Amino acid sequence: MFKLTLTDGREVQAAEGQTLFAALREAGIFVPTICGGKGFCGKCRVQILAPEGIAPTPEELKHFNQEELAAGWHLACRVAVSSDMSISLPGELKGIYLCKGTVTERELVAKDIMRVRLELAKPLDYLPGAFVMIDGPKMFGVSRAYSISTPESSKNAVEINVRLVPGGKLSTYIHEKLAIGEELTLTAPYSGYAELKDEGELLCVAGGSGVSPVMSLLRTLKESGFNRKVTFIYGANTAAELPYLGELLALQASEPNFTYLPAIATPPAEPQSYAFDTGFVTDVIAQRLTTTDNVAVYLCGSEGMIKAVTTALNVKGTPKSIFYDKFN
Template identity: 45%
Template sequence: MKSETFNINLVNVGKSITAAAGDTLFKALHDANIFIPTVCGGKGFCGKCKVKVFSGNKSSLTDSEKKKLSSDEVAEGWRMSCQAVVESDMDIELPDDTKNVRLYTAEVIALGMVCRETRRVRLRLLAPAEMEYLPGAFILLDIPPAAGSRLALSRAYSIATPPSSVNEIELNVKHVPEGKGSGFVHDVLKPGDKVTFSAPYSGYPRSSDENELICVAGGSGISPVLSILRHLKETESRRKIKFFFGVRTCDDLQYISELRTLEKSMHAFEFFSVVEFPGENTSKDTIAGRVTDAVIRSVEDASGCSAYLCGSQGLLEACRTILLERGISEDDIFYDQFF
């Protein structure tokens, strides 16, 4: 029996798609090759997949949406597309920053380990050959089906290069046990391979502000911060910047010499490398302990500052609390959460 279908009108794109009743908006958009940001792959955790629904919004808000959407967003009609179910014809609007997202083909031109568990991948864009993006943007890398499976996936990876690098981008991919995306990058990819991805998604829109910037990253959350710092260096920013980089052991440290060089060459950049379990061979520049404790000790007053936080939900929530207590405005905190 043929299932019922509905018409989804994308009002700010000037296009309509057809969706099966009962599908999520996320699936309907994905099936129609409309790129919508996701870090969690449609599981309702990341809150990146928002669309504005003008009419046909019949399914109830889910618990995930109640957690991730602000009351203003709900009042304006925003839904998380992976939670909103198609039950009638709909008029929807895609977020402005998804309009430039498209599919890219690239060649792997370099691979190498930057620390014990993280592999750096350098890609040269082939078609299109250039991409415009904000510092800290991410891509959704297509992961081919594993042997014996027909299921293709995509995984979100942050770009570490600055936006000036329009033809080549760099990713840092941490190995995750049983991880399909990281398994592909660590065990399968080799120089010369071709990959596809959709991009650019998100990014830090306020790099040209002049107020103090506090960055905190855990582990491979360093990539978007590297992109921002490299961009601020290239644009000769005179912004005051503090970057707290937290890892578990010294084997997890990465990009330290580049960051120390930036610290010497940039106008007012302080770098704090923080290792929770440092062991015996800790360098004198490394702070032992938790990155949140380093933030507490080194940020007395955050009023008027902006913050960029990248890492696990626990790290982001702890840093948010610390910075709010020190006077930062909620609107000046930008989050990039791992899943």
């Protein structure tokens, strides 16, 4: 056995050849794994302070630049332990806990998007933009990331919104089998953005279940007086795919600082009671925004959407900052 010493003083035992990821998890120290430890997602970053000079794997070469490699950054799922080690965890991972969540509500909030409410066994502190990792039933052996949609004041219960992915293991289970009263195992909170609570203008652009972190932010802002200008552009293929439409329209009616701009690619034939744009989120950016100068931007959705939106935003000016969460 080898000894892993963390910079906060904790010590963990690891067997020869065990991955750092597995050894840390066995000791109740959680690093995120979006890809199940296959080296694709790049989320399980840790810094190895000693020994120095561990050769990077091909996966690590894709996720770190030369400076990061020289500073000892590795993917915990790619490092097989072969000596004692000294390890530093990224700051945001230090408060992550393992917890049970009991399903108390589930409903479709739009076509293929299921809202799930989980009552937590222990209170959870998190920021807007945070996500939980939910373990699937044992037979799947998977753990998946789902963004929290509740405001940060909701510490004893969180909600997630799960989009049905055709052929997807956990999303199909959640849509077809998950029952009220069922207990799920989760680790949380990962990520979250203090910057999203800054003052100054903010533009959020999302599609699909990317609505979740934006709802967390909007609900948090509502509770604290909505003191910043926020525009939310949401893209859907059809009108049936607009989640939280009633809540977002009500928020727009009550908060002068909030504008909701839904974009529907295939608009309904009948007139609707709300305003929407026909096309994609990039069309809304091109047609409705005069400038993105000095605007903070938060993007949430697929890699393709994030790329297209970033290009469209840069045509309009120079955003103050761009945060994004890729859901794939």
